Amino acid sequence: MxxxxxxxxxxxxxxxxxxxxxxxxxxxxxxxxxxxxxxxxxxxxxxxxxxxxxxxxxxxxxxxxxxxxxxxxxxxxxxxxxxxxxxxxxxxxxxxxxxxxxxxxxxxxxxxxxxxxxxxxxxxxxxxxxxxxxxxxxxxxxxxxxxxxxxxxxxxxxxxxxxxxxxxxxxxxxxxxxxxxxxxxLYKSKAELKLMRASAAIAAEAHMAAMRVATAGRYEYEVEAELLRTIRSRSAVAAFPPIVAGGVNACVMHYQANRAVLREGDLLLIDAGAELDCYASDISRTFPVSGRYSREQRALYELVLEAQLAAIDEVRPGRPFDAAHQMAVRVIAEGLCALGLLQGVADDVIADGSYKRFYPAKTGHWLGLDVHDVGDYRVDGEPRLLEPGMVVTVEPGIYIPPGDTTVPERWRGIGIRIEDDVAVTRDGSDVLTAAVPKRAEEIEGVLAGRG
CATH class of the missing domain: 3.40.350.10 (Creatinase/prolidase N-terminal domain)
Structure with missing residues (x-):
């Protein structure tokens, strides 16, 4: 019929x-x-x-x-x-x-x-x-x-x-x-959460497909095309224009050109999501074009992942919305000081804001019918407390500008972001986008099977 x-x-x-x-x-x-x-x-x-x-x-x-x-x-x-x-x-x-x-x-x-x-x-x-x-x-x-x-x-x-x-x-x-x-x-129903899980699953599939085609010599727009092909083939649309940023382009927070060639030895940062029946997902992953992280890339990647996992632990009922950001800042500040990229101790670089040289962004936002969804982040001047049904992103990152001569050259031009969608539950939280690997060894394992 x-x-x-x-x-x-x-x-x-x-x-x-x-x-x-x-x-x-x-x-x-x-x-x-x-x-x-x-x-x-x-x-x-x-x-x-x-x-x-x-x-x-x-x-x-x-x-x-x-x-x-x-x-x-x-x-x-x-x-x-x-x-x-x-x-x-x-x-x-x-x-x-x-x-x-x-x-x-x-x-x-x-x-x-x-x-x-x-x-x-x-x-x-x-x-x-x-x-x-x-x-x-x-x-x-x-x-x-x-x-x-x-x-x-x-x-x-x-x-x-x-x-x-x-x-x-x-x-x-x-x-x-x-x-x-x-x-x-701001409070998602069971039906809405079901839709958001489906949207997240489509976006996860798209990220996995992108990893498989992102090899040296290809262009960022070719990877973008694979993202869009996968999303559309699942009856969804892109929730926003995908960011496909190779090498130093990853240090541009809202990079949109997607025109550069992928080069051996570079990282590729992908920030992309699907929209299904108007409900959005939003995922970021950063992986090596060559298939293996260099020593410096791995050190920064592990630091961002540590910050993200610690921030996700703060996403639970009764915790302030900004607790995840404060935790991510703490972990990143301590790590950058330990690596010698920031001078002094974490308390000082947090107090004076010098960590923002390499982490200028916030750690997340509401997610739902809009990628940056509606809802107040503060109530009566205080950070809003998280409640079951709310959905947030958790997306710490480190971005070292290519022209920053205050750090050794081997660190310059590295940009890393790891982002997941997290629903607040009665007992804690549920990572809706966990299907995309994010531990370094898991990502390298996926990339090893590319052909």
């Missing part, structure tokens, strides 16, 4: 997050906002790449979190206490001529039947319908300032309310929706 495009999307969704979970999320958010509020979330607009070509479409993370609805040109309105239904979606109506060129749309009927909306209307009618729904509400929760086009439309609805005969009751406050919604997104 031939499936239609929207049916294929539903088949994929059926394996992941169910409509009932989206309904629970919407209801929880509305309870937090109160009956006097209206919550408005617009779809991500389609983005032009150049001329008449668009970038591949990716839904706004907040709209996806609340609905799973995959199409552009729609607005979700949540209206707590509305008698005729609280969750209302304005979306594209079915149009045979549009579908002839762009494929089948979901339409208003299936928005209700499949996505669990209480009501749905054509997006072309939103200017006539939504202002009346907003009237009488005291607050509008939205992402004001994110999309100028939607902001202008929202202000137009407010003007229309004021122009109603007798004067409409216009909301008195615009409130940042992220204050409520992003805290919800």
């Amino acid at each position: 031939c499936r239609r495009p929207w049916q294929n999307r539903q088949r994929s969704r059926a394996l992941n997050i169910q409509p009932d979970e989206y309904i629970r999320r919407r209801r929880q958010l509305m309870r937090m906002a109160g009956d006097d509020a209206v919550l408005l979330i617009a779809a991500a607009p389609e983005r032009v790449r150049n001329a008449d070509a668009n970038w591949p479409y990716r839904q706004d993370s907040d709209l996806h979190y609340l609905s799973g609805f995959p199409e552009p040109d729609c607005v979700l309105a949540l209206l707590p206490g509305r008698k005729h239904g609280e969750a209302v979606l304005f979306c594209r109506e079915r149009d045979p001529e549009h579908e002839r060129w762009h494929g089948e749309s979901i339409g208003t009927e299936r928005a209700v039947e499949v996505y669990g909306m209480d009501d749905a209307f054509p997006i072309d009618d939103i200017d006539d319908i939504l202002p009346g729904m907003i009237e009488g509400r005291g607050r509008v929760y939205c992402h004001f300032g994110s999309e100028p086009e939607f902001d202008a439309r929202l202000l137009g609805w407010m003007r229309r309310l004021r122009q109603l005969r007798g004067g409409g009751v216009v909301p008195k406050e615009f409130v940042a929706l992220g204050h409520l919604l992003h805290d919800l997104r």
Whole structure:
């Protein structure tokens, strides 16, 4: 049987997050906002790449979190206490001529039947319908300032309310929706964690495939191509443009060119992740192109790995978010002093910040629907305490600039990062990306079997 495009999307969704979970999320958010509020979330607009070509479409993370609805040109309105239904979606109506060129749309009927909306209307009618729904509400929760086009439309609805005969009751406050919604997104459900494990497994497979093709004489973009091929072959997309940084390029934190040739004796740093049904993974590994680490490379690699393992031990309920970073800094500072790359003792180089010459980054970030996911890192001025359901990355590194003449030449131009995705559990943590080897001898064993 031939499936239609929207049916294929539903088949994929059926394996992941169910409509009932989206309904629970919407209801929880509305309870937090109160009956006097209206919550408005617009779809991500389609983005032009150049001329008449668009970038591949990716839904706004907040709209996806609340609905799973995959199409552009729609607005979700949540209206707590509305008698005729609280969750209302304005979306594209079915149009045979549009579908002839762009494929089948979901339409208003299936928005209700499949996505669990209480009501749905054509997006072309939103200017006539939504202002009346907003009237009488005291607050509008939205992402004001994110999309100028939607902001202008929202202000137009407010003007229309004021122009109603007798004067409409216009909301008195615009409130940042992220204050409520992003805290919800920080805690991952079982279904979300299942998706993130699947995303991590795809990314792990891609990293392993990249290791097998990353030999001297090849170009960074050839390794990138293998990463992307593997990710796409598993029905996922890249969570972000992969970093494939050979040799001194690994010292550039956000290297993107991926154009250089891989050379014997160099390290290759790969930072890449998959996105499955909008949920991201994020993995970094650093390995020798030749198959074996040099003495200096191995010394620094073992130091970064020691720091990462110690930092992962800090990812558990009740520990501050920044405890992993503080631990990684301590281990790296002690190691760099022991190797003679920093002068003095660890306490001093931490206090004066001189360790940042070789470790200028933080050790991790939230992970979820976005690679750098939403959620406050501090609450009331203090580092947030980790709780079950949160997912973080742990990614210490050492980067010695090639032009740093304060260190012996044999150390210069070495860049190393090791990154894993770690879910906080009731009893500790779970490394979602453990399938990719990271101990030096394990990596050398993988590379020894490359052909």
